[in-house]
Amino acid sequence: MTDTTVAAPAGTTAEHEERRRAAVSPSRAKDFLQCPLLFRFRAIDRLPEPPSQAAVKGSLVHSVLERLFDLPAAGRTEEAAQELLDPQWEALRTDRPDVVEMFSGAEDLAAWLAEARSLLSQYFRLENPSRLEPADREMLVETELASGILLRGFVDRMDVAPNGAVRLVDYKTGRSPHPRYVDEALFQMRFYALMLWRLHGRVPARLQLVYLGDGRTLTHDPAEEELVTFERDLEALWQRVAGAARSGRFEPRTSRLCSWCSFQQHCPSFGGEPPELPADGVAHLLTVQAV
Structure with missing residues (x-):
């Protein structure tokens, strides 16, 4: 739920960023709902996680789509998007050299990049x-809620119509999702909508999730x-946290998602033992709500 390092303003240092007040983010809130111990490992212990092909591919495609809109309208073609992919991959690899370790060899990397290109075509x-x-x-x-809880998050894209109506878009x-999981999928978008409403006093007209995996x-x-x-639900969730x-x-909660968890060696459900809970991490977490 806390989000303390997502974006440092220009001219700030990583050390300054670490000292920012903690905030509720949609990703950490979902972590707690999925498994409180997973939340602890990420938000309080801040244990390192190896990069995953799926997550890094998502970051790569997002960066291409973000930069596509730097081009003049007539130049925003599929060909232009594909030309952006290689330099964005190089930039990502320079920033995070560990991503190369995800691949078993050149063929594995080539297949992964081909999947990214296919997602761009789908867009x-x-x-x-x-x-x-x-x-x-x-x-x-x-934004800070009236209860003193600080919210923070990134919106992929915001469109504003001539009449002022706002559409929030996430790639x-x-x-x-299957229809039974639609409400869960909208959690992140409602989070963004709440923040924009509390900031500007106007409820976004539309929330839109663009699924490149199946073109829906x-x-x-x-x-x-x-x-x-x-x-109210977020405030109640924060009280639980x-x-x-x-x-x-922070109790573990097992599910089918455990198969993708990076922390099984620290989880009692898999015979592991959590590290000692860091007092400074707990203290920082509790700055989410202003006293």
Whole structure:
């Protein structure tokens, strides 16, 4: 739930960024709902995780789509997007040399890059970027609720219509969810909608998830009452997190997602033992809510 290193303003250092007040982010909130111990490992212990091909591929495709809109409208073609992929991969690899370790060899890397190119091609079947002029991209949003809880998150794209109506768009490189999981998929978008509403006093007109994995788009038009309920749910979730932090008890919750967890060696459910809970990590976590 805490998010303390997502974006350092220009001219700041990593050390300064580490001292920022903690905030609730959609990714960490979902971690706690999935498994409180997973949340602890990421938000409090901040244990290192090896890069995964799926996550890094998502970052790569996102970076290409972000930079595509730097081009003039007429130049936002599929060919231009494909030409951006190699330099963005080089930049990512320079910034994170460990990503090379994900691949067994040149053929494995080539197949992975081909998958990324396929996702970019899929994007052009879903949207025509030459007809879009986003108001913002990779937008860092931060707001404090009346309860004193700080929220922070990144919005992939924000479109604003001539009448002022706002559409929030998020790109997903996976496949669209089964209908029974749609509400769960919208958690992140409701989070963004709540932040924008509390910041600007206007509920976004549309939330849109663009699934490049299977070429589908999920849209939802939120209501103010829905965001009021969501805000209460977030506040209740934070109380659960704060209670776990104060007691030191972050229980593991097993599910099919455990197969992808990087922390099994520290998890009691898999015969591991968590490290000692760091007091400074707990203290920083609790700065989420202003006293």
